[in-house]
Amino acid sequence: MASAPATRRPVSRARAVATSRFDRRLAEIVSHATEVFCEKGYEGASMRDLSRASGMSLAGLYYYFESKERLLFLIQKHTFTTIVQRLKSRLEGVNDPEQQIRIFILNHLEYFLANPASMKVLSHEAEALKNGFASEVAAIKREYYRICVGLLDDLKRARGLQFSTRIAVLSLFGMMNWIYTWHNSRVDADAEQLADEMSDIFLRGVMTGGKVRR
Amino acid sequence: MASAPATRRPVSRARAVATSRFDRRLAEIVSHATEVFCEKGYEGASMRDLSRASGMSLAGLYYYFESKERLLFLIQKHTFTTIVQRLKSRLEGVNDPEQQIRIFILNHLEYFLANPASMKVLSHEAEALKNGFASEVAAIKREYYRICVGLLDDLKRARGLQFSTRIAVLSLFGMMNWIYTWHNSRVDADAEQLADEMSDIFLRGVMTGGKVRR
DNA sequence: CACTGATTCGAACGTTCGTTCGAATCAGTA
DNA sequence: TACTGATTCGAACGAACGTTCGAATCAGTG
Numbered sequence: 001m002a003s004a005p006a007t008r009r010p011v012s013r014a015r016a017v018a019t020s021r022f023d024r025r026l027a028e029i030v031s032h033a034t035e036v037f038c039e040k041g042y043e044g045a046s047m048r049d050l051s052r053a054s055g056m057s058l059a060g061l062y063y064y065f066e067s068k069e070r071l072l073f074l075i076q077k078h079t080f081t082t083i084v085q086r087l088k089s090r091l092e093g094v095n096d097p098e099q100q101i102r103i104f105i106l107n108h109l110e111y112f113l114a115n116p117a118s119m120k121v122l123s124h125e126a127e128a129l130k131n132g133f134a135s136e137v138a139a140i141k142r143e144y145y146r147i148c149v150g151l152l153d154d155l156k157r158a159r160g161l162q163f164s165t166r167i168a169v170l171s172l173f174g175m176m177n178w179i180y181t182w183h184n185s186r187v188d189a190d191a192e193q194l195a196d197e198m199s200d201i202f203l204r205g206v207m208t209g210g211k212v213r214r
Numbered sequence: 215m216a217s218a219p220a221t222r223r224p225v226s227r228a229r230a231v232a233t234s235r236f237d238r239r240l241a242e243i244v245s246h247a248t249e250v251f252c253e254k255g256y257e258g259a260s261m262r263d264l265s266r267a268s269g270m271s272l273a274g275l276y277y278y279f280e281s282k283e284r285l286l287f288l289i290q291k292h293t294f295t296t297i298v299q300r301l302k303s304r305l306e307g308v309n310d311p312e313q314q315i316r317i318f319i320l321n322h323l324e325y326f327l328a329n330p331a332s333m334k335v336l337s338h339e340a341e342a343l344k345n346g347f348a349s350e351v352a353a354i355k356r357e358y359y360r361i362c363v364g365l366l367d368d369l370k371r372a373r374g375l376q377f378s379t380r381i382a383v384l385s386l387f388g389m390m391n392w393i394y395t396w397h398n399s400r401v402d403a404d405a406e407q408l409a410d411e412m413s414d415i416f417l418r419g420v421m422t423g424g425k426v427r428r
Numbered sequence: 429c430a431c432t433g434a435t436t437c438g439a440a441c442g443t444t445c446g447t448t449c450g451a452a453t454c455a456g457t458a
Numbered sequence: 459t460a461c462t463g464a465t466t467c468g469a470a471c472g473a474a475c476g477t478t479c480g481a482a483t484c485a486g487t488g
Contacts, residue, residue, distance in 0.1 A: 022464085041341075043257035047446055057467045059448075068446065124338070126395065127255075167403075167411045170396050171389040178388025181340065189381075197381045205419030236434085261476060271437045273478075282476065435484065444475065454465065 026064045026074075029054045034075050038117035042072055042128040072125060073133040079118040080140040083111045087147065097155035098203060104151060105202070106195040108176050113183065113191045120180040145169065155206070163206055172202050240278045240288075243268045248289050252331035256286055256342040286339060287347040293332040294354040297325045301361065311369035312417060318365060319416070320409040322390050327397065327405045334394040359383065369420070377420055386416050 032054040036045045047068055051058040065071045087107045094100050112119045129137060148169045155161065175198055188194070246268040250259045261282055265272040279285045301321045308314050326333045343351060362383045369375065389412055402408070 025465090041255075041257055043255055046444075048444085058446090059468075060466045062447070063465065066447095128258075163415075164403075164411060167408070168415065170392065171412055171415055174390070174392025175385040175388040178384065178392060182384050189378075194381070197378060198385055201377075201382065201385055201419035202415070203419070204422040205415035205417070208418040208422045239435090260474075262474085272476090273438075274436045276477070277435065280477095429488100431488080432486090433484105434486095435482105437480105437482075439479090439481105441478070442476100445473080446471105447473105448471075449469090450467105452465105452467075454463105456462090456464095458459100458461080 022064075029056065029061065029064055030071070030074055030078070033071055034117045034121055037072065037075065037121045037125065042068075042121070042125045069129060069133060072121070073129055073137065075118065076122050076125070076129070076137045077140070079115065079122045080137060080144070083108065084140060084144050084147075086111065087144075097151060097158050098207075100151045101155060101203065102195070102199045104148060105172070105176065105199045106192065109179070109195045109198070110191040112176065112179055113185070113194070116180065116183070119177075123177045123180055145173075148172070152206075159207060161207060161209075168202075168206055175202065236278075243270065243275065243278055244285070244288055244292070247285055248331045248335055251286065251289065251335045251339065256282075256335070256339045283343060283347060286335070287343055287351065289332065290336050290339070290343070290351045291354070293329065293336045294351060294358070297322065298354060298358050298361075300325065301358075311365060311372050312421075314365045315369060315417065316409070316413045318362060319386070319390065319413045320406065323393070323409045323412070324405040326390065326393055327399070327408070330394065330397070333391075337391045337394055359387075362386070366420075373421060375421060375423075382416075382420055389416065 029050075033045075033050050036049050036053045039045075040049065047058055047061065050068075050071075051061060054061070065074065087104065090103050090107055091100055094103060126137075126141075149165055152165045152168055156163070156165070179194075182188075189197070243264075247259075247264050250263050250267045253259075254263065261272055261275065264282075264285070265275060268275070279288065301318065304317050304321055305314055308317060340351075340355075363379055366379050366382055370377070370379065393408075396402075403411070
């Protein structure tokens with residue numbers, strides 16, 4: 001999250017207090033905006049919608065960020081950074097490739113179900129940003145993708161498997177990210193069980209040798 | 215596809231000719247609009263964009279459909295209807311559940327890669343329609359979903375398997391539909407090979423008994 | 429040719445869009 | 459208390475939005 005007004009950074013002597021006040025308010029706005037973007041889509045949501053949702057005047061919002069696009073950027077960057085950071089800390093000390101992949105899936109789904117609006121905005125509005133904003137988020141995405149590729153390559157090496165890592169990783173992402181289109185917390189399982197079921201399907205699918213056909 | 219101007223149906227004596235002329239022109243517009251919706255999103259694409267892409271004046275477009283929303287509806291309905299129709303004809307005469315599922319996947323991916331723009335608009339703009347338009351497309355989607363559930367239930371019965379059909383079907387849809395976010399025809403395999411790889415992952419995943427863990 | 433309905437378009441409608449600006453208000457120090 | 463920078467807002471900007479309308483053009487028949 002940023003820590004300066006959209007226009008000019010206030011060099012305040014009471015830095016800690018002023019900065020945190022600003023950041024807290026920005027975080028509130030980001031949170032409300034996430035819900036609105038989730039519901040109406042980035043293009044479909046107007047600044048006036050965001051104003052209404054956050055209880056702040058239209059003009060007031062621009063004290064916290066310089067454009068609607070930057071607001072989407074803040075949401076995506078924060079969400080993606082958090083999920084990668086949590087993943088790294090969870091993977092520490094685990095060496096078995098299969099366990100690592102199960103952790104990858106669990107981490108992804110737990111965050112997904114705990115922050116469905118953020119994750120929908122991240123998944124569904126992936127093409128909405130342009131130029132600098134887009135490339136910064138793309139860099140995080142690439143890192144996240146690379147981590148998963150690494151885990152799968154480890155698994156292949158450890159078990160002497162043969163399959164296209166690219167297809168496998170992207171299929172896995174598809175399984176996981178598609179959830180935003182169907183998950184209903186009132187009828188569907190929680191993250192842990194969902195992660196188990198998807199992990200089973202994916203890992204068996206990728207680890208079982210020989211053709212299933214016939 | 216419809217067969218009447220947006221406002222009032224022309225009761226022409228040369229029905230065959232007039233109707234087909236109208237339909238041909240509408241199909242061209244739909245085709246151009248699909249590309250534009252694919253590239254800029256439904257909300258992000260303006261009627262002026264569609265006018266430019268199809269080479270017809272802004273006002274002229276409204277002779278062929280009564281609103282931007284109805285145009286999206288035409289795209290989605292035609293795409294979905296076609297894919298379901300092809301699936302049904304391909305499934306005829308096949309009885310083995312595993313083969314049926316492989317056909318389901320192949321049919322989906324072949325259409326996906328042959329009509330990437332249509333399928334992206336279908337997948338990505340699933341929530342853009344409202345009320346009547348939305349429910350008509352939702353009905354086709356439900357039928358498509360139900361077919362896949364039926365095939366998987368058959369497989370479970372035939373092989374004595376145990377897994378959540380709902381999770382399996384939706385995971386499979388995720389794998390397949392996510393393709394629009396990553397497929398690059400210059401580096402990725404063709405539909406047949408892709409379908410084989412995804413079928414292998416999915417079917418092994420769902421058919422392999424016992425825990426893989428440990 | 430004249431006639432008719434199908435097709436196309438320029439121009440404009442009223443609305444909403446993202447953003448800006450200057451003035452007002454607030455909070456915190458001196 | 460007076461002062462200062464942080465924060466908020468009403469009002470407006472020009473641009474772009476989806477849609478409409480009446481007139482012009484086209485194609486096909488008599």
